[in-house]
Amino acid sequence: MADAVARSALAFYRGLGCLAAPTLPFLMRGRLLAGKEDRNRLGERFGRAGLARPAGPLVWVHAASVGEALSVMALIERIGAAGPRVLLTTGTVTSARIAAAHAPAGTLHQFAPLDVAPAITRFLDHWRPDLAIFVESEVWPVTIGEIARRAIPHIVVNARLSVRSAQRWSHLAGVAGDLFGRFALVLAQSQADAERLRTLGADPVVVTGNLKYDAMAPRAEAQAVADLKDTIGDRPVWLAANTHPGEEELVADAHAALAPRFPGLLTILVPRHPERGGAIRAALAERGLTVAQRSLGEAVGSATAVLLADTLGEMGLFYRLSPIAFLGGSLAARGGHSPIEAAALNTAVLHGPHVDNQEDFYRAFDRIGASTLVSDGAHLVEAVGALMADPTAAAAMAVAGARILDQNRGSLDRAFAAIEPFLAPLAARAAEGRAREPD
Secondary structure, rough: OOHHHHHHHHHHHHHHHHHHHHHHHHHHHHHHHHHOOHHHHHHHHHHOOOOOOOOOEEEEEEOOOOHHHHHHHHHHHHHHHOOEEEEEEEHHHHHHHHHHHOOOOOOOOEEEOOOOOOOHHHHHHHOOOEEEEEEOOOOOOHHHHHHHHHHOOOHHHHHHHHHHHHHHHHOOOOHHHHHHHOOOOOOOOOOOOOHHHHOOOOOOEEEOOOHHHEEEEEEEOHHHHHHHHHHHOOOOOOEEEEEOOHHHHHHHHHHHHHHOOOOOOOEEEEEEEHHHHHHHHHHHHHHOEEEEEEHOOOOOOOOOOEEEEEOOHHHHHHHOOOOOOEEEOOOOOOOOOOOOHHHOOOEEEEEEEOHHHHHHHHHHHHHHOOOOOOOHHHHHHHHHHHHOOOOOHHHHHHHHHHHHHHHHHHHHHHHHHHHHHHHHHHHHHHHHHHHHOOO
């Protein structure tokens, strides 16, 4: 009975998507006007390919947003080295730009199709992937069903499932069992994640750890680092990274409070969404702060109070310039952002209380003093000021963060070993194809 109810519910969801399909262009137009879609590539969201499918075996890797995309780059590199071509899909404009900047050579990129039958069917008809690998917690019923219908092995890597999400799925146990039971393999971040996933029907589930611990430190051009270091000189510097609306005001207040104590203070402000740069600049200017806006090519001068780094792909540069970083999305209730990149580049980490999306990371970091929780704007001023006044304490936090990374590395090796049986026949086919190519 439960199976029949689950099938009916999923059929209803699929049918609802088909009925809604004619309205989706209007929905996407609204997202386009809001800057959330790429006008030139909007067709990809409806499954209309923007590239030709290459010959030979193809592995489809899906990573919803920036963090997931960055975490899987090293795995994509290993898959590509084994022989198959890799198609990476992402769901946001920002993650597409990150993919363009950081994806290994030979990786194809498309925007992910919407989870409606016309779009995903069109996508799969064109790309015909031999293996699908999804990152973390993407559960799209129509997509999962179509992948299963075509007998494409479907793997979830770096899988996580919060207690809250597991409780919500438990009210739809039949549907959850039908969906989670279709995965060929689930590689979980932790034992707790694995247990929750098994309860919902996933099998087999293997704990391989968090790929983000194995992610490469963000790159930066050595000359760019040297030039900006030379420009800044011995001025005190701190970084506010991945900030969201409401947090830039707190950062500006912190700068105003700290500047009298630390003459020449430079605050580097990196908004999570660079397209907000113009509005942020205007708000900072209203407060009387002199701003150098990086997207406009403005240089940092001796009077610059804030370097507004409204660009993409330069976090490696800014972490290398600052011994202290506040990570945004955590005073604003956005779930927080990962401290791994900061720790990889020897930066002490501060964060707010809203870190639900990164709870495991911050529990580990806070426990050994690799990061500090700041409860509000006043506490942010206090914490930044204390670390600026005591560089040794900031350095000790950075060392503790690096220790956590060292203790938790290895998930990449474990994940690749787990998916290698699915890759081996694809690698053999790729090798045969290369052997048949004319010299």
